[in-house]
Amino acid sequence: ARVDIEHEPLAHDASVGEVMRPRVGDEVFERLVDPLLGGINAGNADGLSIEAGAPQLFAAACAGGSLRDTLRAQVTAGQAAAGGPVFNGVEGGNRRIIDTLVEQLGSRVHLGQTVVAIERDGAGWVVGTSDARFPADRVVLATPAWITAGLVAPFAPTAASTLADLVYGDAVLVTYVVDKAGIEHDLAGSGFLVPRSEGLLMTACSWASSKWGHYDDGRHAILRVSAGRTDDRRWLDLDPAQLLDHLGAELALTVGLHAEPVTRITPWRQSLPQYRPGHMARCDEIDTELALVAEGLVVAGAQMRGLGLPACVRQGRAAVAGTSAA
The missing domain is CATH 3.90.660.20 (Protoporphyrinogen oxidase, mitochondrial; domain 2)
Structure with missing residues (x-):
């Protein structure tokens, strides 16, 4: 019954627990919400950013009023738009995606190369590995946060510090x-x-x-x-x-x-990066700093704006658009 209690619209990001416990009660939260959202992130929903980790719940909470009614409307709209199965996957396994990308890119894929530095080179960049240097017009870093932090530290120290603080x-x-x-x-x-x-x-x-x-x-x-x-x-x-x-x-x-x-x-x-409250704002700050001091360099990946294939595709397209705009 507590799910029907109306609340004021959420004005800012918060933890899933902070938002959901008052709305659904501790028992529902601990036996349903936390196993679902905390479990899939290998974390704890009491510390998970609702904006980054549960955007549908975030949108419903920002709308205010009855959470149940807002979520029901979301589900109804989603069912009408989708008209397909609940789960979708790649027949033959996700490896087929990687194999297809490698096939299309051909000799442009270099394996076994550890990137040790990224340096400015005029209007472009040079990606340095342990035994080679690769000139590039634009660079997309999709490495884990702690690796990305080390690579961007020479020219974006604040972004590097934010990335280094991310817990996995x-x-x-x-x-x-x-x-x-x-x-x-x-x-x-x-x-x-x-x-x-x-x-x-x-x-x-x-x-x-x-x-x-x-x-x-x-x-x-x-x-x-x-x-x-x-x-x-x-x-x-x-x-x-x-x-x-x-x-x-x-x-x-x-x-x-x-x-x-x-x-x-x-x-x-x-x-599995842990999205703490304020995560999306920190991602925006990283993007802003890089755009100011490292034009043509974009950070993407699970540590930024979401896990899973849909988030990967979405971020990939956004990264390409960002580097193209630079």
Whole structure:
């Protein structure tokens, strides 16, 4: 019932917890909102910028009034516009995107080159690596924040300091392939999220073979289990065998896994930037400083304006537009 309480429009960025707890209550927040928004960011929704991490909620909160009614209108409008599946993916895996880009770019892709410096060269730039120098009219830096900070520090110290202060979360993804007969759960739906109050190591389990039709061969189930938050780093203390044992026991508890699976562990260390309140304003400040002191140099990537493929494509296009305008 508390979700119907009307509130004044939100006037500035804040944490998801600061905005949502008064509107939905602590129990809904801790068992639904935090597992969804905090979990996918390997962090804590009480410290997550609502503008950067949950833009739909931010827009609804800025509108004021009933959060439920505003969100319902957003969902209705989205359904009418989309008319497609809830989830979309690349058949054959995201690797196909990389392979296609490499094929199109050809010899312009240089692998195994560590960039050590970026220097001004007249109206352009020189990208220096450990054993080569590459002249460039424009440069887009899509490296992790701590690397970007070191590269821009000589000419944009304030931006470098902001980037260096960005905290990253560590997570791990374990993929399980198992005969469907070896799981008691029917795997209807797309998976489940785990509130931190449950005390489990896993933060979520996605039923990939249910979620993506091209993964379903009719016989095998594919599960993707995530673990790791900024305030729960237990998985980092486990060796691969211990990690599989621990998560396997939790799958036995949650979905009734009782068969021997084929597994693959994919660690993502320092891979998930934590968007603290004020994050988008800090990104604007970085862009402004670079435009003033380093014309033709643009910063993009997950540390700036969003995770995932849509954000990647959006930022890539914006970066190209920004360098072209310079």
